[in-house]
Amino acid sequence: METLPQATIPSARFHVAVQAEDFDLQAEMRTLSAGDRGIGAITSFVGLVRDLNLADDVVAMELEHYPGMTEKALIRIAEEAAVRWPLHGVSIIHRVGKLYPGDAIVLVLVASAHRHAAFEANAFIMDFLKTRAPFWKKEWTPEGPRWVDARETDYSAAARWHKVVSEQYGNDEHD
Amino acid sequence: MQVTLLYFARLRERFGMAEEQLSLPEGIQTVAGLIAHLAARGDVWAEELAGERVYRVALDQEMADFSAQLHHGAEVAVFPPVTGG
Numbered sequence: 001m002e003t004l005p006q007a008t009i010p011s012a013r014f015h016v017a018v019q020a021e022d023f024d025l026q027a028e029m030r031t032l033s034a035g036d037r038g039i040g041a042i043t044s045f046v047g048l049v050r051d052l053n054l055a056d057d058v059v060a061m062e063l064e065h066y067p068g069m070t071e072k073a074l075i076r077i078a079e080e081a082a083v084r085w086p087l088h089g090v091s092i093i094h095r096v097g098k099l100y101p102g103d104a105i106v107l108v109l110v111a112s113a114h115r116h117a118a119f120e121a122n123a124f125i126m127d128f129l130k131t132r133a134p135f136w137k138k139e140w141t142p143e144g145p146r147w148v149d150a151r152e153t154d155y156s157a158a159a160r161w162h163k164v165v166s167e168q169y170g171n172d173e174h175d
Numbered sequence: 176m177q178v179t180l181l182y183f184a185r186l187r188e189r190f191g192m193a194e195e196q197l198s199l200p201e202g203i204q205t206v207a208g209l210i211a212h213l214a215a216r217g218d219v220w221a222e223e224l225a226g227e228r229v230y231r232v233a234l235d236q237e238m239a240d241f242s243a244q245l246h247h248g249a250e251v252a253v254f255p256p257v258t259g260g
Contacts, residue, residue: 126260
């Protein structure tokens with residue numbers, strides 16, 4: 001991501017957390033929207049642990065991260081989104097430790113006056129989280145553990161935003 | 176120059192350590208110089224850092240490229256491409 005001028009970052013509310021515990025979608029939504037009646041839309045993305053990845057059965061997933069850098073990277077990604085879309089708030093929660101198929105692994109909430117900004121910023125945040133936030137997945141299969149390799153498609157998904165955003169949207173309000 | 180090195184995920188397991196303090200020889204000023212210094216240890220260090228394996232480097236908790244300048248007390252992390260989300 002290119003460096004953005006600090007002065008253009010609006011006063012959106014950012015909340016990031018890295019935790020072993022599960023999260024409560026309703027409670028996080030209430031926290032994000034509390035006291036702000038200008039919010040017209042909140043989009044939520046919840047990532048789940050799949051039981052199938054490629055060919056093998058995944059029994060469990062183990063998430064490692066870089067304490068300190070992870071939180072900074074997540075805040076930076078939220079700020080980058082708030083520069084591009086008119087946002088009222090962003091909440092990102094990523095779980096670490098041992099997780100099992102069906103478990104929630106990541107939550108991204110984006111609040112805005114308008115739905116388009118909330119939808120697009122949410123997808124933007126997930127694309128950059130997958131390429132910029134220092135998390136690593138280890139899959140446990142019946143044959144033993146193995147580290148998950150990064151996928152090229154994650155990088156092309158993040159790269160597309162440079163084009164899309166510069167062509168269609170500034171930081172102006174749109175609906 | 177003294178730096179703190181951190182290793183994560185596959186690299187942590189391969190190197191058999193999560194962290195080390197290192198006094199760099201005179202002349203090493205950049206991330207590239209540091210990586211070459213580590214790769215010169217041979218064995219898994221050369222395999223992971225000087226072969227075809229892909230890795231990333233963060234300097235003081237920001238993604239950095241090979242030309243980034245080191246400083247005394249720097250925190251340098253070496254890790255595989257990230258796979259969260």
